[in-house]
Amino acid sequence: MRNLFEIDEWKITENTFDAEKQKQAESIFSLGNGSFGQRANFEEKYSGSTLQGSYVGGIYYPDKTRVGWWKNGYPEYFAKVLNSCNWIGINVELDGEILDLNKQVVLSFYRELDMQKGTLKRKFIVRFSNGKELEIESLRFCSMANDEIAAIRYSITPLNFTGNVKFTPYLDANVYNHDANYDEFFWEEDSHKVDVKKGYVCVKTKKTNFYVSTAMRFSFWKKDELLDIHPNYSSKPFYVENNFEHYLEKGVTYHLKKYVSIVSTLNHSEFSVIPRSINNVRDAYTTGFDPLILDHIKAWSDIWEKADIQISGDLAAQQGIRFNIFQLYQTYTGKNEKLNIGPKGFTGEKYGGATYWDTEAYCLPFYLKTSDPKVAKQLLVYRYNQLDKAIENAQKLGFKNGAALYPMVTMNGEECHNEWEITFEEIHRNGAIAFAIYNYIRHTGDESYLLECGRAVLYAIARFWVQRFNWSSEKNEFVMLGVTGPNEYENNVNNNWYTNYIARWCVSYALKVHEDLKDNPGPMVTSSEVKEWQYLISNVYLPTLAGTKVFLQQDGFMDKEQLAAKDIPESQNPINKHWSWDRILRSIFIKQADVLQGLYLFEEHFDEETLKQNFDFYEPKTVHESSLSPCIHAILAAKIGRLEKAYELYLRTSRLDLDDYSHEADEGLHITSMAGTWMSIVEGLAGIRVTSQGIHIKPVIPNQWRSYCFQIMVRNQLVRVEVFRDEYQIQNTGSDAIIVACTEGELTIEAGEHKIITNVITTV
């Protein structure tokens, strides 16, 4: 695989302008601050192929679906995160010719995403048709220190002339979604105003009535000297601009500094969004570009201090993992309980920017280990706050007594996916949401969360499962019919092992929590429920392959033609692009970890032989056509000593978007799978497990690497792990001792202690 852009440990860079790569680059060089995000579109006009994208977290439109209206209980809409006001716009005009990299001759071009600082820089020289040359450097950021602020420094130097250049900084909210079922325009204008060097546009979404106010101010500088300019201004619905001509001296650099604030009714009242955006941008203007960017860089530095993974000896791997961590934090910072992690973050429109089970299954473990526990807690609170909607959702499907079914996809707690085989049947998501609570407590010891929020969710989920099983008088056990497991290349199957297993676990965990907390007033499980649940737990059918320790993915699995993924002719891969859906469904091929997903979550329930037999049974049948699949296999492979396989699987996603393996980076990035890659290193290669006692560790190191190093949060304190080729080191930087089960047995590492373990490290 060729690298798409240059390799650097902290930067993604591009040294030539390639219009063919522009949409990929727009995704990969995206910026975000957890609250809003912006694809790497150009400030100035660009008439070439581009996907403009400016997204505001939590602001969505319920795009009416054409799918499934004919069946009862179908969602009526698919929520779309909206392409919103273009706030980066600065048009440049020279002698009547508009600056446009699709039109002028580009003499040089450099683009740089600095992941350490969270900044996007471009530097390029263009020659206009009259021979005049301009050098432009733009630097921008979405502030991590103040998540309602962004700023741009747009610098321009006439290289071979002295003369007038016209500048038009603007805001344009007349923006269409690329992904719209009916080519509808999703916005209405509330109001706009424009004045000298400032303006705002406030728009609201149709139907959902979210207000988003975007305000700008700007200043113009000759080197370090603030110039007194007198721009014209104008406006029309959805649009405000200033424009001015300035006489530029040859060889001198001028700066247009544009400050923007984006404020929405997700966090503020309709009454206050406009004044707040205006005040924010005034404050930013007063503070100035340099102090603002320093605060922003400091915020990133705080993140990196905890979350960084350092790999020495393999620059591509180093860049890859940092890119993943960077994009995850750009997408979600844990500051706002109303937000969550869309599969494409703020880098594209696809998947509607909504919340999937990816959050609990893949992202939560990442945030648990790299951030203050309150970040992960916000993700749990997000679901807790939507419990009523999950109960409503279950009611629509005929469930009673406060049973909850969380949606497959949601913006506000309502289901908004629209294929029945997913919406109605891929119900294992409920299990991941319960497991997330368990996992959070395992990592943090924060039992109070169970009392305040967690148990209500757990009981409601248990009630769902108890009703969802039915008694089979033929099998004399409880069965679960008509589900879709994590492997979406099966639909409407009976007794999916993963779903049955996690469902039983949910009920059993809910019972344990009930037992622990029943003396505290609050949500309760009735005594008849306790009996019913206990009976269920003891009588759940789990399909197995006779004579082995293999768990069967579902009833009838052995009726399939027994093939391996390597039997698929290369020309037919990926099968989802070459095979009809029915053929995929009845084939044995597995899209993503299913039984193995269960073994990953509940590893400690099974002996190693069971893990091995199942891995060897399922891995050859798995086509990994979901980016969420290889990481789970990698972690299990490492666990059972299939080290080469583990490394091979890790590599499959380590630079998935950076090198655009799947040829779809132009549409946006695979944000949630990035957490899986992180897990492949920490849980896979390093063999880290967090238990209620401390951590387990059993590291391996790839041949090419000299060392790798990361920190993880264990019970609110940081543990630093560094793995070399011949030893590994554990440093407890916290204030309490921790217990580490490692290749030397169980060690206690005191607060501040730095332990070197010289036990043999396996290499791959």
Place this chain on the structure above:
Amino acid sequence: MRNLFEIDEWKITENTFDAEKQKQAESIFSLGNGSFGQRANFEEKYSGSTLQGSYVGGIYYPDKTRVGWWKNGYPEYFAKVLNSCNWIGINVELDGEILDLNKQVVLSFYRELDMQKGTLKRKFIVRFSNGKELEIESLRFCSMANDEIAAIRYSITPLNFTGNVKFTPYLDANVYNHDANYDEFFWEEDSHKVDVKKGYVCVKTKKTNFYVSTAMRFSFWKKDELLDIHPNYSSKPFYVENNFEHYLEKGVTYHLKKYVSIVSTLNHSEFSVIPRSINNVRDAYTTGFDPLILDHIKAWSDIWEKADIQISGDLAAQQGIRFNIFQLYQTYTGKNEKLNIGPKGFTGEKYGGATYWDTEAYCLPFYLKTSDPKVAKQLLVYRYNQLDKAIENAQKLGFKNGAALYPMVTMNGEECHNEWEITFEEIHRNGAIAFAIYNYIRHTGDESYLLECGRAVLYAIARFWVQRFNWSSEKNEFVMLGVTGPNEYENNVNNNWYTNYIARWCVSYALKVHEDLKDNPGPMVTSSEVKEWQYLISNVYLPTLAGTKVFLQQDGFMDKEQLAAKDIPESQNPINKHWSWDRILRSIFIKQADVLQGLYLFEEHFDEETLKQNFDFYEPKTVHESSLSPCIHAILAAKIGRLEKAYELYLRTSRLDLDDYSHEADEGLHITSMAGTWMSIVEGLAGIRVTSQGIHIKPVIPNQWRSYCFQIMVRNQLVRVEVFRDEYQIQNTGSDAIIVACTEGELTIEAGEHKIITNVITTV
């Protein structure tokens, strides 16, 4: 159930104007001639709630679907039969006030569908706001004698005044489909012209480029005297009109006779549609209204002579069965091999007017027994002509070697349904198409059809099935995974008994045909195929319920909660309106005959005990939420002596649309299920079976009926059967002897012989 309209043995009538019933009446009083059809909309303007509908057979638009674009092999469009040019329009204006039954006071109203004559009549008196009263009588028909012609006699009498009335006969092709995925307009204008007392509009469909030319002429009469009028005329795109005022004398009746011809490129070249429509309408105009209508009535009389069922003692049943026969022949006459039978015929837009397996499974047996064999043969030829497309369709899904999968829904041979669980998986339709060939030959003895067309279809279908089975090393038999059976309340099941059974039968019948015909040049089965097919036939897995003679609908069926339809609370019926789709899927409830459909088709393969056990197992679980279900159960119930059940099930569909049981007649009628009702009488109550030797008969008679009587075609000759309460009579009106297996054993009935059998008739 209250009757919606008046009861009469040959007529549907309505004695008061009820705007609430208008859309139901528009469907029920529809006219058609197999080539085009027209809902019972009013000639004059009507501003009340209405569903305008004028449909031309075979003219469709490929409406782009939003469903399923994301999966490989999905059809890209859903074909819609189009609402086309309004040809009935005649506006009437009195002193500036437009005649509109939604505006004036309606003093009396009478509407009559005469099924014997195939005419629609309305007679009503309205009082205008100025107190003037008009009596109107309109009479119209779509000619069964010339299927490109329709005519209207619009008669008007001023009751209490003498004065001017303005008439505007027009054609208006500016017609939108109610059912359009994107609210698109499906037509473009080709041309229009208008002149004194004549005009035409020729339009073409977007994308499919079908041309439809509609031409009109009209004359105006004072009683029997042709008046010399001088109308104005005008036109605009898609529209032509004439208009004239005439001074009418109080108490005198004036007639506007409007002749229309509808000609399309389904049957003619683009070059000739316009002149042909103009010539047709000139001929009609020259012939005149009365001779035209007499020809039309004669054509209907020829149909009734063969197809009528007479029931004495039960007027509602008499009207009901004639309504069904009438609508079937309005929809399909067998004259055109390019046409087929849409589930709603020409009475509404739903189901897109396309061809379903309903044709082979339900309609073909009706036409086989009531018409000249060439009518049924056209239905077979329709599929034969689409064999290449069926092979292409199978190729898209990965099948090879000329395997054919016929589409679930089609206009031209391409699949145009759009739910994967139907399109890809409800493949048993292939079986019905093969069985139709077998059934045609059983009825007609026309073996030459096999040689010329049938075998090509049979071999291609067999090739599909052979590839669609796969070997289960666990079961040591061939299994078929991932199908949807006739019971669409299950999706993606394994080893649906019906599908496995009919698939095996198809292969075995193809082999037999090959054995019989292999010495005739033409499509062949290779010798290795012969071996492979034989091996398959002997090793097909068919699920059964251990210890019984019950065939299991599919693998895992006994894991379901074992409930009966009577356990569903009344408030939750029908479940498809009250339950979510997943709940329906995992419930035991059966939408329509599935295992029983197989027992119906292959009755002679099973002993009576098997039929009984399966009927008693499945009937209680069947909710009959398809109008195609009760008839199959009724026939089986009669066969095994469950006579009350048989009659009860017959009653469920006998007046389904006439009394609008399902509250959906406003959208159109259930044309294909009407054939099922006919079968409930002939095959159910009368116990008729046609074999290659002759017929079987074993009649019962409902208590309320004095007698019933019908004719059936057996080997190209008519056999008349009359069942009384204490005897039944068989009359062979043909020229050859037939063999009748009846309650008196096997009788030979000579040509012309009339046999009375006084054996005891059972009553129900």
